[in-house]
Amino acid sequence: MRDNWRESWPPAAARPMINRFKPLLLPSMLRPAPRAGAPIRLLPGLIPLPNRLPDQGGLDPCLGRLGSLEVRLATSRKEIKRAQRLRYRVFYEELSALPNAASMLARRDMDDFDPICDHLLVLDHAADRTPFAPRKPKVVGTYRLLRQEAADRNFGFYTTGEFDLQPLLDRHRGLRFLELGRSCVLKPYRNKRTVELLWRGVWTYVLHHRIDAMFGCASLEGTDPAALALQLSFLHHYARAPEPWRMSALGDRYVAMDRLPKEAISMKLAMQSLPPLIKGYLRLGASFGDGAVIDRQFGTTDVAVVLPVSAISQRYINHFGPSANRHAA
Numbered sequence: 001m002r003d004n005w006r007e008s009w010p011p012a013a014a015r016p017m018i019n020r021f022k023p024l025l026l027p028s029m030l031r032p033a034p035r036a037g038a039p040i041r042l043l044p045g046l047i048p049l050p051n052r053l054p055d056q057g058g059l060d061p062c063l064g065r066l067g068s069l070e071v072r073l074a075t076s077r078k079e080i081k082r083a084q085r086l087r088y089r090v091f092y093e094e095l096s097a098l099p100n101a102a103s104m105l106a107r108r109d110m111d112d113f114d115p116i117c118d119h120l121l122v123l124d125h126a127a128d129r130t131p132f133a134p135r136k137p138k139v140v141g142t143y144r145l146l147r148q149e150a151a152d153r154n155f156g157f158y159t160t161g162e163f164d165l166q167p168l169l170d171r172h173r174g175l176r177f178l179e180l181g182r183s184c185v186l187k188p189y190r191n192k193r194t195v196e197l198l199w200r201g202v203w204t205y206v207l208h209h210r211i212d213a214m215f216g217c218a219s220l221e222g223t224d225p226a227a228l229a230l231q232l233s234f235l236h237h238y239a240r241a242p243e244p245w246r247m248s249a250l251g252d253r254y255v256a257m258d259r260l261p262k263e264a265i266s267m268k269l270a271m272q273s274l275p276p277l278i279k280g281y282l283r284l285g286a287s288f289g290d291g292a293v294i295d296r297q298f299g300t301t302d303v304a305v306v307l308p309v310s311a312i313s314q315r316y317i318n319h320f321g322p323s324a325n326r327h328a329a
Helices: 077-094 101-106 148-153 166-171 194-206 229-238 267-273 276-284 312-327
Strands: 062-066 069-073 118-125 138-147 179-184 213-221 291-296 300-308
Touching: 069 194, 069 300, 077 101, 077 118, 077 138, 077 179, 138 148, 138 194, 148 179, 148 267, 179 194, 213 276, 229 267, 229 300, 276 300
Parallel strands: 179 213
Antiparallel strands: 062 069, 069 118, 118 138, 138 179, 213 300, 291 300
């Protein structure tokens, strides 16, 4: 799950709309062991994309349109690869992430979760093209969606590499969870229209698949917790998830978030200093886990986000509902 479409959404132009579900850089032997019966996970990008993408149970791949922009689900391997190329351009060429060898060679951000996820795309049907290029819309935004049933059939959720997710799932058996990740928008399109359309696609997908809760990771720039004391402490004191919805950073990666006492926090300054995506999640009704995780490869400090559908502010349900409901029937 990684900026002011209006007062309610984060100012998209302020910085990249990006969710740091980063590529896996460690060999399989250093990752959490898969559950019994789960397939062996290979090095990042070595599990091929499927020839046939998951069935959506009658959901129209086109989830919304706004002028020349369309949000849709990827329906082919080629479309997923286009999303991966966009991610590479944003994560590695624009930002400071370091690609693994497979991604560098392919010029695509890819990992072994891509084949088991659904991929949202924002396409621009009016983007400038070279005179002899094939006439096809340009991919300008993407979001990766991993439903719980797909995670259970394979090797779990990406979030488990940083946070202890299982207690949360155990406390809410019977609910349907969705992991959001790998979100990015091409720089010229980081505006209200594009980001709103992307979230409209997410909401349509959530309604169609009857998702009960979403979760993921969000990132603060930098790896020095002392320098991020205001932001981390604000999230700990004012936006900490209630116990039933809380997940904690893994023990060997746990970084305390309560670095300042509550009375020392200026809420105004804290909100101003938070990344736009985290502000957006707060306005939606999301809350945050216990402990942060430092990711030195990406130069970030990650926090866990959880958003039960029941907690989403009514103003957003009213905003996205009419369009989304047409696709969810």
